[in-house]
Amino acid sequence: MTEPPDLVVVGAGPAGMAAAATALAGGLRVALLDSGTALGGQYWRHPPEHARAALPTDDLHHGLDRYRALCEALAAHRTAGRLDLRLGHHAWSAVREGDGFAVHAVDRREAPRESAVVLRAPRLLVATGAYDRQLPFPGWDLPGVLTAGGMQALLKGGGVAAGSRVVLGGTGPFLLPVAAGLAARGVEVVAVCEAASPRAWLRHPGPLLRNPGKWAEGAGYAATLVRHRVPVSPRTAIVAAEGGERVTSVRIASLAADGSPRPGTERRVEVDAVGVGWGFAPQLDLLAPLGCSVTDSADGNAVVAVDGGQRTTVPGLYTAGETCGVGGAALAVNEGRLAAASVLADSRATLVPATKPLAALRSAVARQRAFARAMALAHPIPPAWSSWLTDETVVCRCEEVTAGSIRAACADGAHDHRQIKQLTRAGMGWCQGRMCGPAVHCLTARRRAYEPAERLVATPVTLGALADLDEGPPASAASADSSETDKECP
Amino acid sequence: MSEIVVDGEPLPFVEGQTVAAALVATGRVAWRTTRVGHRPRGVFCGIGVCFDCLVTVDGARGQRACLVPARPGMTVTTGEGDDD
Ligand SMILES: Cc1cc2nc3c(=O)[nH]c(=O)nc-3n(C[C@H](O)[C@H](O)[C@H](O)COP(=O)(O)OP(=O)(O)OC[C@H]3O[C@@H](n4cnc5c(N)ncnc54)[C@H](O)[C@@H]3O)c2cc1C
Ligand code: FES
Numbered sequence: 079m080t081e082p083p084d085l086v087v088v089g090a091g092p093a094g095m096a097a098a099a100t101a102l103a104g105g106l107r108v109a110l111l112d113s114g115t116a117l118g119g120q121y122w123r124h125p126p127e128h129a130r131a132a133l134p135t136d137d138l139h140h141g142l143d144r145y146r147a148l149c150e151a152l153a154a155h156r157t158a159g160r161l162d163l164r165l166g167h168h169a170w171s172a173v174r175e176g177d178g179f180a181v182h183a184v185d186r187r188e189a190p191r192e193s194a195v196v197l198r199a200p201r202l203l204v205a206t207g208a209y210d211r212q213l214p215f216p217g218w219d220l221p222g223v224l225t226a227g228g229m230q231a232l233l234k235g236g237g238v239a240a241g242s243r244v245v246l247g248g249t250g251p252f253l254l255p256v257a258a259g260l261a262a263r264g265v266e267v268v269a270v271c272e273a274a275s276p277r278a279w280l281r282h283p284g285p286l287l288r289n290p291g292k293w294a295e296g297a298g299y300a301a302t303l304v305r306h307r308v309p310v311s312p313r314t315a316i317v318a319a320e321g322g323e324r325v326t327s328v329r330i331a332s333l334a335a336d337g338s339p340r341p342g343t344e345r346r347v348e349v350d351a352v353g354v355g356w357g358f359a360p361q362l363d364l365l366a367p368l369g370c371s372v373t374d375s376a377d378g379n380a381v382v383a384v385d386g387g388q389r390t391t392v393p394g395l396y397t398a399g400e401t402c403g404v405g406g407a408a409l410a411v412n413e414g415r416l417a418a419a420s421v422l423a424d425s426r427a428t429l430v431p432a433t434k435p436l437a438a439l440r441s442a443v444a445r446q447r448a449f450a451r452a453m454a455l456a457h458p459i460p461p462a463w464s465s466w467l468t469d470e471t472v473v474c475r476c477e478e479v480t481a482g483s484i485r486a487a488c489a490d491g492a493h494d495h496r497q498i499k500q501l502t503r504a505g506m507g508w509c510q511g512r513m514c515g516p517a518v519h520c521l522t523a524r525r526r527a528y529e530p531a532e533r534l535v536a537t538p539v540t541l542g543a544l545a546d547l548d549e550g551p552p553a554s555a556a557s558a559d560s561s562e563t564d565k566e567c568p
Numbered sequence: 569m570s571e572i573v574v575d576g577e578p579l580p581f582v583e584g585q586t587v588a589a590a591l592v593a594t595g596r597v598a599w600r601t602t603r604v605g606h607r608p609r610g611v612f613c614g615i616g617v618c619f620d621c622l623v624t625v626d627g628a629r630g631q632r633a634c635l636v637p638a639r640p641g642m643t644v645t646t647g648e649g650d651d652d
Contacts, residue, residue, distance in 0.1 A: 125585070133584045189631070190631050221610045222597045224611060237585070324597050478603075478607070512618065
């Protein structure tokens with residue numbers, strides 16, 4: 079593509095793919111970048127295109143027709159020179175520049191070598207998704223304990239199961255596809271520990287009835303789990319993992335209504351891998367520094383505030399998918415389309431979608447958002463989860479800060495995760511609080527929504543990559559250090 | 569099947585897998601130790617967020633094994649602490 083794009087889309091998951099396809103269909107030129115090696119994001123995570131024959135993972139997917147249709151549409155626009163597709167490109171910063179935006183990325187297609195790239199456009203759409211939300215428990219840093227999404231990513235992206243005897247735990251319907259995927263590949267899934275009670279759903283029958291597609295999807299997973307004899311236990315949790323060089327067993331307990339383990343119910347189960355996830359935390363790294371407003375979602379996360387057309391409070395900046403709250407791939411696709419329709423309208427494109435489909439899209443998004451909200455309310459973080467932490471439990475994996483140190487800092491008056499960071503170093507390491515942030519927040523200020531600390535760089539960038547920027551680094555890059563020298567980057 | 573070289577030993581992988589997937593496929597879930605407690609660590613989040621899976625790739629330190637696509641002949645050194 080020689081002419082500059084009208085729109086840059088960051089993230090090629092369901093939301094970003096749908097957004098790019100809609101904007102292209104409306105006549106815009108689009109640059110679409112993703113740090114991954116294939117289109118699809120987390121839901122449609124695939125091995126790179128050239129490797130799919132050697133690594134078949136299609137059987138683990140749902141909704142592949144839609145994925146293929148989006149891939150084909152994007153490929154056609156790419157051939158026509160209207161789509162600049164940049165896989166293997168990690169955006170580390172997005173800044174306002176004049177009337178538009180500049181997205182700074184590192185090209186990692188030849189990793190570990192990397193080079194710097196800047197993409198500019200008058201409009202920016204960020205669809206960076208989410209990552210697994212974690213709650214610590216004794217032994218959660220033993221090798222073999224993975225995030226549930228991490229297990230799924232290894233399976234869908236690399237065809238690899240993390241273990242042969244696995245327990246899954248946490249909360250939310252996402253545990254089911256992970257269990258089904260593992261079981262389909264011959265893994266013995268000994269238990270799925272769901273902290274919530276299925277009865278919680280009965281308090282929100284409306285959204286459930288209005289989203290029959292979700293029923294069907296759930297029923298599909300349930301059938302797979304029954305076929306493979308995978309037991310799903312409500313109101314239970316993995317309260318500890320045990321082992322030496324790797325996990326060898328977990329302790330599972332029934333939970334009281336507040337989420338505390340019921341005395342006398344604990345049992346030990348032998349495993350060689352564990353997958354845990356407590357919903358997801360939206361990936362707001364590129365959005366927060368641009369100054370867009372956030373709002374509280376029902377699951378305790380701060381999410382980006384958008385209008386009925388996915389516009390953020392920053393003019394020219396749009397967002398779609400899990401950045402607006404966790405709600406699954408179908409919602410992400412619809413929000414992506416809606417966001418692109420707004421981009422088209424705002425850029426006075428000639429082929430703005432007709433009003434009727436737009437109205438249908440809006441009502442689908444509203445219906446699916448209501449479902450997502452009901453889901454969040456039905457699968458809360460158990461209020462008393464911290465009762466299964468011992469003082470020795472590592473909370474911050476990077477800096478190895480224990481629950482005891484965090485409790486001591488709270489006793490000394492720290493009242494949010496930023497103060498805890500200053501007092502204990504929790505959240506100061508490599509991951510910059512992405513893993514421990516939500517938990518530290520719950521331990522200190524659980525009444526408020528979790529708003530991640532602002533991170534000026536979304537991925538470590540080497541000074542070498544910055545040095546080859548043709549025009550010198552932007553203002554924030556002075557502190558965007560090398561990953562080798564200083565990991566306490568901003 | 570192609571091979572990468574991990575700590576001097578050949579390790580087979582399927583084209584398209586990341587370094588982490590290649591390691592996990594052979595049953596390894598830990599390949600470095602932490603700086604403070606010398607705890608074993610390997611892959612945790614699988615998507616580049618947690619930095620637990622750090623390795624040195626072709627001499628470049630601090631690489632996330634879960635993000636780096638394995639390529640034939642690539643050399644991987646494990647066991648680094650996270651402070652160096
Ligand atoms: C590890 C993981 C596995 C999941 N697996 C499933 C599953 O199997 N089934 C299911 O129903 N739901 C799954 N989910 C939930 C999933 O997030 C959503 O249902 C769905 O994929 C959301 O679509 P999205 O487009 O909003 O985001 P995503 O699909 O997350 O897409 C976001 C994309 O943005 C890219 N990105 C993020 N930041 C940057 C950056 N700075 N620069 C460049 N690119 C960037 C990512 O690489 C990703 O491809 C998973 C979530 C996670 C975290
Ligand atoms: S496993 Fe988390 S960064 Fe690689």
